Amino acid sequence: MDFALSARAEDVCGRMWDFMREQVFPAETVYEEWRAARGHDDHAHPPVLEDLKKEARARGLWNLFHHELGGLTNLEYASVAEIMGWSPVIAPEVTNCGAPDTGNMETLMLFGTPEQKQRWLEPLLEGEIRSAFAMTEPDVASSDARNIQTSIVRDGDEYVINGRKWWTSGAADERCQIFIVMGKTDPEGAPHRQQSMILVPRDTPGLEILRHLPVFGYQDQHGHSELRLTDVRVPASNLLAGEGDGFMIAQARLGPGRIHHCMRALGMAERALALMVDRAQKRVAFGRPLAEQGTVRETIARSRMEIDQARLLVLRTADLIDKYGAKGARTEIAAIKVIAPNVACDVIDRSIQVHGGAGVSGDTPLARFYAAARTLRIADGPDAVHLRSVAKEELARERPYVG
Ligand SMILES: Cc1cc2nc3c(=O)[nH]c(=O)nc-3n(C[C@H](O)[C@H](O)[C@H](O)COP(=O)(O)OP(=O)(O)OC[C@H]3O[C@@H](n4cnc5c(N)ncnc54)[C@H](O)[C@@H]3O)c2cc1C
Known part of the structure; x- marks a missing residue:
């Protein structure tokens, strides 16, 4: 392993540091004051982030998290992401490199159908919408994902979803338009084939956002939410990959x-x-x-x-x-x-x-x-x-x- 930064990583790291010093660190106070003025329980989107997104794109600092999009290897991206970590609330979001969107974009890139990609991946890559990943449940030890209880049942051309989730990061932000929900399609199957993942648009009837959980008393702007899904119906084509692939x-x-x-x-x-x-x-x-x-x-x-x-x-x-x-x-x-x-x-x-x-x-x-x-x-x-x-x-x- 070569311990020196590649020329490409050195270039991106240099531009990222310039962006951080010139734009991101000064924006931290603007961001905090804007949120404080509205009350930190408000999850509205501080406008300074949109200004910074434009600036990041203009500087070529956009979607760097994936080699097919940003051209960086994981090794090169490591040094770039570390710089973003100096301002972890602002820098990842304004470069479109923040969780859970990166994981969700990667999931759609790997397993999405052409229609799913057009409907959800493209606006995510453009930073127009955000997304959430709903696996963890309040009633079971979710560190063992085999325990996940939410049911996903096929009914004709649709799936019907029932369950309760919590710690679904990002759901409080009104721009969060799509949820990847994990649940059981085959409760009797082999332990690692019971679960599937399915796309649930935010406005689907039966999807309720119950509350936003604080972390050590802080309310993140994107929120970490508790959800209830009651007879939520989505087209069968919303399944990611196949049944049992969760x-x-x-x-x-x-x-x-x-x-x-x-x-x-x-x-x-x-x-x-x-x-x-x-x-x-x-x-x-x-x-x-x-x-x-x-x-x-x-x-x-x-x-x-x-x-x-x-x-x-x-x-x-x-x-x-x-x-x-x-x-x-x-x-x-x-x-x-x-x-x-x-x-x-x-x-x-x-x-x-x-x-x-x-x-x-x-x-x-x-x-x-x-x-x-x-x-x-x-x-x-x-x-x-x-x-x-x-x-x-x-x-x-x-x-x-x-x-
Ligand atoms: C801020 C935040 C954001 C999150 N965002 C998301 C999200 O976007 N989507 C999502 O689905 N989830 C999210 N999570 C949930 C997170 O992934 C889970 O909390 C985590 O996987 C643990 O599950 P659990 O809370 O059910 O803990 P449990 O499974 O109940 O585990 C509790 C504790 O038991 C102990 N334990 C468990 N297994 C073992 C073992 N084998 N040996 C010894 N000790 C063990 C550990 O100390 C563990 O911390 C988030 C959580 C937080 C706090």
Whole structure:
């Protein structure tokens, strides 16, 4: 593996940094003030995002998440996504590289029919609409997707869907027009063939949005919603791939999505470390800047070392996906999905500590970053489930020597 950035990645990273410094960081205050003025329980779309989307497109920073669209390998995109992670609410969205849309676009690219692509993929690629992915359910342990209970029953030319979902990210935003819903088409089938995925347009009768869940008290602009589906009818042609293909689609979808989260988590960690160093150099306690005091120096050093370790593993995993696909890199994807969010949590936590009271206030991005990084230890599969996969692989590994 070549550790140097390719010429193409260097060019895109340079342009992304220019965009971040000139447009994205200054927009953070505009975004926050606009939302604060309306009340944070309001999920309307801050207009500054549309301005930034135009600007990102003009700068060629659009749909970079997929090699067929943006021309970057996963390894190259890793460095670009990390930069976006410095402003994780704004940068991914305005470059059309945000979750869950990227995973949903990738799903439609892989498994959509020409009609499904025209109806839903094209406006998603243009950033005209948004989408949601509804798998998790309140009543069952959803980290084991075999437990998903929502029923999808064929009735003539239609499917009828009944169930309850929660943590459906993005559903509070009125631009979210299409839901990919996972449920059982064959409750008696083999455990990994019971589930299917189906497209449900937002305005379908019987689809109710019950509430939007806060994360550590924060209401995301796109919202994380609880849904009830009661006798929701969609045409049979809305099924993605075939009946029983739900697990196969979930695996194809979640692999690349997970690594994108990890890249952005490292961007958050880098910004937290930058803030930590700045604060430590300027703040004086007991007669000396914090940066000259032993425990703070150790905190800074540990943070640098842990970020660099995690990045190496993220880059290696991205390289493996490029060479062998998400399936070939599945154990490494599981490993970084544990490591990167945990490193981000630790570094952000230390930065909060170095900031004292300011760290938990709204005056720095640290409190929000902590909420986002901590959440990542649960979303897209909790740590325990990924550790289980890594352990399974390790226990089956052949060794050159034992003793
Ligand atoms: C902010 C946020 C956004 C999300 N967005 C989406 C979304 O858009 N769409 C969607 O479908 N879902 C989404 N989720 C849901 C998320 O993917 C689930 O919460 C996650 O998969 C865990 O499922 P669960 O909550 O049912 O936890 P459970 O399955 O009940 O697990 C709870 C805990 O049990 C423990 N556990 C589970 N299995 C094991 C094991 N094998 N060994 C040891 N311990 C274990 C773990 O500590 C785990 O955290 C989101 C969640 C959050 C918090």
